[in-house]
Every structure is written in structure tokens, then in C-alpha cells.
Amino acid sequence: MRRIIGLVIVNIIVIAVLAFATKYFWTRANLVVIIDNMTLEIVILAGYTLLLVGGYFDLSVDGVAAVCGVVLGLLINNGTNWVIAIFASLILGIAIGMFNGVVVAKFKVNGLIATLTTWWICIGFSLGMTKAISPYNFPDAFQVLAQTKVFGFRVLIIYAIIAVVILSVILHWTRIGSRIYVSGDNKQSAELMGIDTVKLGIILYTLVGLLAGFVGIMMASRLDAASPSTVDGMTLRVIAAIVIGGGSLSGGKGNIIAGVLGLLLMHVLSNAVIQLGISPYWQKAMLGSVLLVAVLSEKINLKRRI
Amino acid sequence: MNVSSKWVLVGVVLLSLVAGLIGGAVPLVYTKVAHTPEPTAEPVAEVAPVATEPAREGTYYFLAGNNSDPFYVDGVKGFTEAANSVGMKSEFVGPMDLNLASQMKTFEELIASPETKGIFWYPMDFNAGEPFVKAAVDAGIPMVIGAVDSPMKTRNAFIGYNNTVLGQQAGAWAAKLIDCKGEVGTIAIQSSPNLEERVKGFNEYIKSVCPDVVIDERATHDGSAASEAATLEAYMVAHPNLTLLWWADGAAGVQAGLWKDKQAQGVKTMFLATDMPQATLQAVKDGVFVGSVGQDTFTEEYWGVLLMDALQKGLRIPDTLYLSAILIDKTNVDKFLTK
Numbered sequence: 001m002r003r004i005i006g007l008v009i010v011n012i013i014v015i016a017v018l019a020f021a022t023k024y025f026w027t028r029a030n031l032v033v034i035i036d037n038m039t040l041e042i043v044i045l046a047g048y049t050l051l052l053v054g055g056y057f058d059l060s061v062d063g064v065a066a067v068c069g070v071v072l073g074l075l076i077n078n079g080t081n082w083v084i085a086i087f088a089s090l091i092l093g094i095a096i097g098m099f100n101g102v103v104v105a106k107f108k109v110n111g112l113i114a115t116l117t118t119w120w121i122c123i124g125f126s127l128g129m130t131k132a133i134s135p136y137n138f139p140d141a142f143q144v145l146a147q148t149k150v151f152g153f154r155v156l157i158i159y160a161i162i163a164v165v166i167l168s169v170i171l172h173w174t175r176i177g178s179r180i181y182v183s184g185d186n187k188q189s190a191e192l193m194g195i196d197t198v199k200l201g202i203i204l205y206t207l208v209g210l211l212a213g214f215v216g217i218m219m220a221s222r223l224d225a226a227s228p229s230t231v232d233g234m235t236l237r238v239i240a241a242i243v244i245g246g247g248s249l250s251g252g253k254g255n256i257i258a259g260v261l262g263l264l265l266m267h268v269l270s271n272a273v274i275q276l277g278i279s280p281y282w283q284k285a286m287l288g289s290v291l292l293v294a295v296l297s298e299k300i301n302l303k304r305r306i
Numbered sequence: 307m308n309v310s311s312k313w314v315l316v317g318v319v320l321l322s323l324v325a326g327l328i329g330g331a332v333p334l335v336y337t338k339v340a341h342t343p344e345p346t347a348e349p350v351a352e353v354a355p356v357a358t359e360p361a362r363e364g365t366y367y368f369l370a371g372n373n374s375d376p377f378y379v380d381g382v383k384g385f386t387e388a389a390n391s392v393g394m395k396s397e398f399v400g401p402m403d404l405n406l407a408s409q410m411k412t413f414e415e416l417i418a419s420p421e422t423k424g425i426f427w428y429p430m431d432f433n434a435g436e437p438f439v440k441a442a443v444d445a446g447i448p449m450v451i452g453a454v455d456s457p458m459k460t461r462n463a464f465i466g467y468n469n470t471v472l473g474q475q476a477g478a479w480a481a482k483l484i485d486c487k488g489e490v491g492t493i494a495i496q497s498s499p500n501l502e503e504r505v506k507g508f509n510e511y512i513k514s515v516c517p518d519v520v521i522d523e524r525a526t527h528d529g530s531a532a533s534e535a536a537t538l539e540a541y542m543v544a545h546p547n548l549t550l551l552w553w554a555d556g557a558a559g560v561q562a563g564l565w566k567d568k569q570a571q572g573v574k575t576m577f578l579a580t581d582m583p584q585a586t587l588q589a590v591k592d593g594v595f596v597g598s599v600g601q602d603t604f605t606e607e608y609w610g611v612l613l614m615d616a617l618q619k620g621l622r623i624p625d626t627l628y629l630s631a632i633l634i635d636k637t638n639v640d641k642f643l644t645k
Contacts, residue, residue, distance in 0.1 A: 022544075030543040037536040123374075127402065132376045134531075134560055136585050147567060223531055224563025225585060229374050232403070232530035267536075274540045277523040 003246040007261035014268055014290075022275040030271065032152055038267050039156035040215045040222075040231070045238045045259050046163040047211040050171055051204045052242055055184035055251025057111040058100060058205060061212045061235040063122030066228050068093045069216030070126040073135030073226030082142040090213045096122065097209015098202060105201025126228035136225035146221035156218060163211070168256045180204070184251030241266055244295055266291065364423030365395040366611055367416050371409045371430040372495070372529055374402040376583040377556030381452075381603035385426065388611035394423065396611070404496070404529060406430045413438040417445060424448040424614030426607065429499065432456035448617035450610050454500035455626065463613050465627040466606050469500045472631050473507025473554070476578065476599045478515075479633055480508070480550050483576055483596060486516035488549025493537055495555045496526040504554050504580075522548070531560050538564065542573065550576040550596075558595065559585025566594050582634065582642055590639045597635035600642070605629060 019026035044061055051058055068089040075085035100118055104111045148155040171177040183190040183197045190197050215234075220226040243249065244265065245258030269287050272278075278286060368385045370378060382398045389396030399416070401408035409430050416422045417438060425442055429435050429451060439460050442449045448462055455464040480490055490512055494501040509521050522545050527537040538561055542548065553561075558579035565577055566589075579586045579598040589595040606629055616623045634642060 024544055024546065027543065029546075030540070033536075033539040033543050037532070037539065040532070123402065127374050131379065132374050133379055133583065134376065134585065136560070136563070137588070143563070219532060222564075223535060223560055224566075225531070225560045227531035227560050229529060230531045232533075233528055234530075234532065270536070271540045274525050274537065275544045277544075279523065 003258045011265055018272050025275045034267050034271050036154045038263055039160040040218055041234055041238055041263055042160040042260055043163045044211055044215055046167040046256050047208045048238050049242055049254045049256045049259050050180055051208050052247050053184045053254040054180045054204045056201055058115045058208050059235055060115040060118035062231050063119035064093055064096050064209055064212035065216035065231050066126040067122040068213035069220040069226040069230050070130055070228055072217055073220055076138050077135045082139055086217055089217050093209045093213020094206055097206040101202030101205030105198045130228050134225045134227040138224055143221055143224055146218045164256055362393045365397055365421050366424040366614055368398045368426045370400040370428035372404050373400045377581050381607040384604035384608035385611055388608040392615045410434055417442050422447055426450050426452055426610040428453040448614040450613050452606055452610050462617055463623050465610050467601055468628050469503035470507035473504040474511040475631050476552055477508040477511030481516050484549045489520040489547050490550045491522035491545050491548050492524040492552045492554050495529050501554055534561055535564055548575045552578045554580055556581030559583045562589035562594050587639050587643050600632040600634045602632055
């Protein structure tokens with residue numbers, strides 16, 4: 001809870017400074033842009049928090065999203081009904097996630113290496129199937145899925161809220177959530193307590209695969225194009241946000257709401273460099289510095305409390 | 307191998323087969339653009355059909371960066387066709403992202419390989435590549451640079467666009483479109499020397515001929531569609547009075563749907579794109595983009611191969627060959643769209 005309050009305060013301070021320092025930051029249009037561009041990352045973050053808390057790691061999310069989007073785009077452009085194409089893409093996402101889960105949880109292959117190879121394979125297939133030319137020009141009915149507006153926001157915000165609520169409930173108020181925490185904290189103890197950590201790992205990877213597939217489909221709907229590089233870099237941003245929100249890379253710790261606040265901070269800062277007209281050469285240095293300060297200040301506060 | 311691992315293996319094979327079948331069986335809708343050299347601002351002479359020579363030993367390599375960008379599709383086609391016409395194998399190599407170290411590693415490997423008979427290089431950083439350019443030339447490997455020339459000039463030849471001039475062409479067009487009034491801005495991918503030159507040329511031209519026009523600091527994206535969309539949306543909020551936006555790299559086409567949505571919301575900003583991917587050309591045709599400053603990469607890479615081949619044959623070649631950008635708008639876009 002302290003982490004959440006801390007991040008709320010940091011976000012408020014940064015937003016307040018930007019609201020005074022720039023002309024258009026504190027406008028409805030800009031806030032909509034920030035939220036709209038966070039939503040699909042929130043969907044992934046919600047599932048990824050469970051995975052990370054469970055002590056697992058997945059670098060393939062960008063690739064799974066890309067290959068699912070591309071398969072969907074090619075199917076639609078070749079005459080397949082878009083509803084069937086969506087199901088095919090989601091099944092592909094689930095299959096890849098399950099495959100990751102079996103390789104990592106059952107065969108104990110290092111999650112970093114296993115999912116890195118899956119990412120390569122997925123990106124390779126996405127590029128190979130499209131020859132780097134994004135399928136585009138999808139039916140209007142399909143575009144509605146991501147482009148419909150709700151109170152000025154894209155409908156994606158609803159999906160994000162649903163993902164956050166459902167997965168937060170699962171993580172914090174159900175037996176499976178407790179098992180995820182215990183398993184991530186100490187797998188051997190979890191097994192001694194009768195928790196099937198293999199099954200749990202497969203379920204978590206499958207969940208992330210499903211959400212990655214969903215994100216690939218929604219990006220295709222939002223942009224009316226399925227790019228093979230649709231969300232490159234998203235995995236690392238999501239991991240960074242979860243860690244800023246107090247998640248541990250070694251498992252056992254993490255909170256979806258705190259992760260969302262970490263992600264908000266990153267998106268606010270990315271937006272700030274454009275609002276402030278900062279030279280592109282300095283953007284990453286500025287982003288990294290502010291995030292470093294945010295993470296360190298939390299650590300310092302923690303030490304003081306101890 | 308126990309029963310479970312067999313099932314995993316079967317799963318991998320099946321997954322690969324399914325994906326392979328989808329990739330192989332589903333023909334791409336987007337056939338390549340028919341090469342039409344006539345609409346260039348300074349017309350290029352018609353390419354005479356070159357009789358295919360008997361197969362020769364070795365390979366001509368096209369070494370680039372961020373190779374997943376659809377910008378390369380036409381160029382690779384030109385490169386391949388030219389190599390075929392002289393009976394040589396060809397290959398498009400380099401990192402799929404903006405990874406300089408990976409491009410340099412490939413460069414070093416190409417120089418060390420006896421298979422390499424010529425390297426056509428799109429520099430990500432000509433300073434970093436300079437030792438390799440020298441090493442290639444010293445090893446007798448024809449070394450031709452495209453996209454952006456190295457100031458060291460140690461390569462055998464350069465063919466491509468003067469990016470400052472390309473930026474000026476875009477600037478001149480933009481100045482005409484906005485009648486020297488209002489506000490202009492640019493968006494481009496980060497870390498690319500040719501784009502730096504391009505945007506500089508654009509801004510300087512606007513500044514010189516339209517001193518009253520406000521020029522906004524450019525914004526950058528990381529090459530992913532999500533990052534491009536986020537940058538575009540944030541930029542439009544930060545600059546609500548923008549009269550014209552120039553997207554200075556070749557990735558604008560993927561954002562056509564988003565821009566169409568903006569137009570439906572009442573955004574009046576003119577969107578000037580760059581290059582000739584099908585999605586970009588379609589957006590020009592549909593009136594979503596006001597136009598595109600097209601680089602005829604087919605010609606660039608085609609003649610890049612012929613320059614390397616001439617060097618292989620001991621012929622004298624020009625040091626520098628500049629091409630001129632094609633200004634594509636509604637009036638001529640049909641010539642470049644897939645038939």
C-alpha cells in the first residue's frame with residue numbers, strides 16, 4: 001500500500017509540474033492520449049504481474065502479439081471472416097503461451113532463454129509471412145473493436161479495466177493468487193505445501209500468451225494495420241513498470257495497481273518530452289534519470305523504515 | 307526422450323507446420339510496386355533489359371539496419387533483379403532493429419567471407435563503419451554506399467539521395483502547400499544520420515523562404531507501430547495549431563488509419579509522408595495524406611549492384627550518383643500503386 005501511495009504522490013508531483021510548465025499537458029485531449037496509449041500495455045501488465053509474482057519471466061510477448069496480429073491480418077485480407085480470424089489468432093497466442101509454459105515450468109529450461117527463442121521465432125514468422133509489409137485495410141466492423149469511443153477514450157480502456165479488476169481479484173483474493181505468491185517466493189516450499197507449480201506455471205504462461213494475442217489483435221484493429229513490429233519494446237516497458245511498482249524479478253512480490261501507476265509515470269514522462277519540446281537526443285537520458293530517481297527514492301524510504 | 311518431451315516436440319513441429327502453411331499457402335495481397343522510372347523529378351533513363359549472364363561465383367550483399375521496415379521492399383527487389391541480371395547471387399542482410407553493433411558484426415563477417423563479391427551498405431553510423439569500409443576496399447571487395455554518404459569517402463562509390471536536398475524538396479513542397487503560413491513539425495525514427503540531414507534540410511528551407519512559419523522541434527519514435535502512434539497523438543496535442551506535419555521516415559503508412567480517425571474528428575493538419583510503401587500510397591490516393599516524398603529505392607539498389615559489378619569487371623565508375631525524390635500526390639499516385 002505504501003508503494004501505491006508513494007507512486008500516486010510521485011505521479012501527482014510530476015503531472016503538476018508538467019501542468020504548470022507546459023501549455024497543453026493538462027488538457028483533456030492530452031490526458032486521453034496518455035491513457036489511450038497505455039491501455040494495451042495495462043492489459044499485458046495485469047497478466048504479466050501474475051507471471052512475475054509466480055517467479056517466471058517471458059520475453060516473447062512482443063513477438064506473440066506481432067505474430068497473432070499478422071496471422072489475423074493475413075487471414076482477413078485473404079477472405080476469412082474476421083471473427084474466425086480473431087479466434088484463430090487467440091488460439092495461436094494460447095498455444096505459444098502454453099508451449100512457453102511447458103518448456104519453462106515442466107522442463108525447467110531457463111525462462112529468459114526459452115522465451116527469448118520463442119520471441120525470435122515469432123518475430124521471424126511475422127516478418128517471413130509479411131515480407132515486412134503490414135497487412136492493412138480491414139473491415140469496419142473489425143476496426144470498431146478498438147476504435148469505438150467511450151466518454152472520449154478508446155474502448156480499449158474498458159478492456160484494460162476488466163483485465164486489471166479480474167486479475168487483481170484473482171491475485172489478491174483467491175486461493176490461486178495465494179498459490180502464485182507462495183510459488184514465486186519459494187517453489188520448493190510451495191511443492192511441499194502440495195501446490196502443483198508446474199501446472200501453475202503453464203497456466204500463467206498461457207494467460208500471458210492469450211493476452212499477448214489479444215493485444216496483437218487490438219493493435220491491428222486500432223491502427224487498421226498489422227505491423228510485424230507492432231509493439232516492439234513493450235515487454236521491457238511492462239517489466240520496468242512492474243518493478244517500479246515494487247515487483248520483484250525473482251518472484252513473490254508484485255501488485256497490479258502499483259504496476260499500472262509505474263506505467264503511468266513512464267507514459268507521462270514520454271509525453272512530457274514531446275510537450276516540453278526536448279531534443280530527441282536527450283529524451284532517453286531524461287526518462288531514465290527520472291525513473292531512476294523514482295526507484296531509488298522508494299528504496300531509500302524502505303531503508304529508513306527498516 | 308520421455309512421453310512428455312515427445313509431445314512437446316510434436317507440438318513444436320505442428321506449430322511450425324501450421325505457421326509455415328499459413329505463410330506459404332496464403333499469398334500476400336500486396337504484390338510489389340511495378341517499377342516506373344518516368345515520374346522522377348529529373349527523369350532517369352529507361353533501364354535497358356540486361357541479358358542474364360551465366361551464374362557466377364559469389365554473392366552481392368545488401369547490408370542495412372532496421373531491416374523489418376517495409377521501406378526496404380522495393381530496394382531489395384531492385385537489388386535482387388540487378389544481381390540476377392548479371393548472374394550473381396544476392397542477399398539482404400543486417401539487424402531487424404536499430405542495432406549498430408549487430409550491423410558492424412555482420413559487416414566484419416561479410417569482409418571475412420570469400421563468398422562476398424561486393425557490399426552495398428546503408429550506414430547506421432558511418433564513423434563506426436569506417437574501419438570496415440577501408441578493410442573491404444583493401445581486400446578488393448567493391449564497396450558502394452547507399453542512403454547517406456560517408457564524409458570520409460573511402461568507399462568506391464555512393465548512389466542515393468542527398469538527404470539535405472530531399473529535406474529541401476519536402477520543405478519546398480510544404481512551403482507551397484501551406485502558402486508560407488502557420489506552423490510545421492516533423493516526426494522521424496530515432497538514431498538515423500540520413501533522417502537528421504533530411505529534417506535539417508526541411509527546417510532550414512522553411513526558415514529561409516517562410517521566415518514567419520513556426521517550426522516545432524521534431525519528435526522521434528522507436529520504430530514500433532505502437533510507439534509511432536503514441537508519438538503522433540502526443541505531438542498533435544502538443545501542437546494543436548500545426549498546419550503541416552512531415553513524417554520524415556518511411557513508416558507513415560501504418561498510421562494512415564489513425565490519421566483518418568483524426569481527420570474525422572476535425573483535424574485539419576496536412577500530413578506529408580515519405581517513401582512509397584503501398585499503405586502510404588493508398589493513403590495518398592484516399593486523400594488521408596496530402597502527398598509523399600518518394601525515394602525510388604528500386605533504382606538506387608539496382609544501380610548499386612551494377613556499380614559493384616562494374617568494379618568487379620575492372621571498369622571505371624562514378625564516385626557519386628545522386629537521385630532525385632519523386633513527389634507523389636493524388637495526380638500521379640496511381641502509377642505507383644499495385645495494379
